Amino acid sequence: MATPEEMSLRGRLAAHTMWAGVADRSARTAPARSAFDARFERQVDPDGVMDPETRRKAAESARKAHFAKMALRSAQARSRKAKARKGSGGDEAA
Numbered sequence: 001m002a003t004p005e006e007m008s009l010r011g012r013l014a015a016h017t018m019w020a021g022v023a024d025r026s027a028r029t030a031p032a033r034s035a036f037d038a039r040f041e042r043q044v045d046p047d048g049v050m051d052p053e054t055r056r057k058a059a060e061s062a063r064k065a066h067f068a069k070m071a072l073r074s075a076q077a078r079s080r081k082a083k084a085r086k087g088s089g090g091d092e093a094a
Helices: 004-020 025-044 052-087
Strands: none
Touching: 025 052
């Protein structure tokens, strides 16, 4: 069985190999981006009754709120980790 480090290296190798053969990166990721955006459109207009422009603007705001929430949680986690390091007496950098 491979170690976690070896599995990580294998995955990285596979990803670089895949991307080396792709001329148009945006075409490769377009289906995922489209599905991600559709998620927010369904969130703000589950019944599909809004006009398209209003739905697009509302979905854009929902997407921005999603990423802002992730940024807040990330900052909170970093703060907790920094406090834990100080509390344990360790001065090592993260």
